[in-house]
Amino acid sequence: MDSEGSADSARTRRIAEQIFAARARGDLESALDAFDEDAVIKVEGAGHVPTVGEFKTPEQRRYFFTDAHHTASNVSREVRAMLVDGADAIVLGTSDFLVEATGRHYGGDWALHLHVEGEKVSLWQMYQNTLSVSQAFDAGQRTVEA
Numbered sequence: 001m002d003s004e005g006s007a008d009s010a011r012t013r014r015i016a017e018q019i020f021a022a023r024a025r026g027d028l029e030s031a032l033d034a035f036d037e038d039a040v041i042k043v044e045g046a047g048h049v050p051t052v053g054e055f056k057t058p059e060q061r062r063y064f065f066t067d068a069h070h071t072a073s074n075v076s077r078e079v080r081a082m083l084v085d086g087a088d089a090i091v092l093g094t095s096d097f098l099v100e101a102t103g104r105h106y107g108g109d110w111a112l113h114l115h116v117e118g119e120k121v122s123l124w125q126m127y128q129n130t131l132s133v134s135q136a137f138d139a140g141q142r143t144v145e146a
Contacts, residue, residue: 106136
């Protein structure tokens with residue numbers, strides 16, 4: 001990798017680490033400031049889950065990190081690895097959430113793809129066990145143990 005690629009990778013890692021550190025200390029404004037004005041947060045899954053969809057505006061991204069996540073309590077979250085190549089980072093982790101309305105847990109391993117342009121995140125795409133998440137939010141659904 002040339003020096004420009006190394007510089008891009010270092011910048012991407014720094015920005016990703018800053019977002020996770022800000023979220024860990026409850027500093028929502030610093031986490032949101034790391035996103036480009038036109039950044040997209042993408043999370044696939046069932047439509048009845050509040051954290052699923054595409055969040056494209058500053059207001060939608062704020063909702064994603066605040067109101068949508070307040071429907072479930074974060075019991076635990078751990079970043080296990082971060083792989084960085086230029087402007088892209090893949091973050092691997094595990095988490096456990098409790099959905100207050102149903103009393104059900106969801107979580108397990110997840111992966112996050114971040115893309116950085118300039119000094120800001122332009123893409124935040126989450127990959128997780130969508131069946132587990134959907135079942136945790138569905139009060140009438142019988143869950144299937146993984």
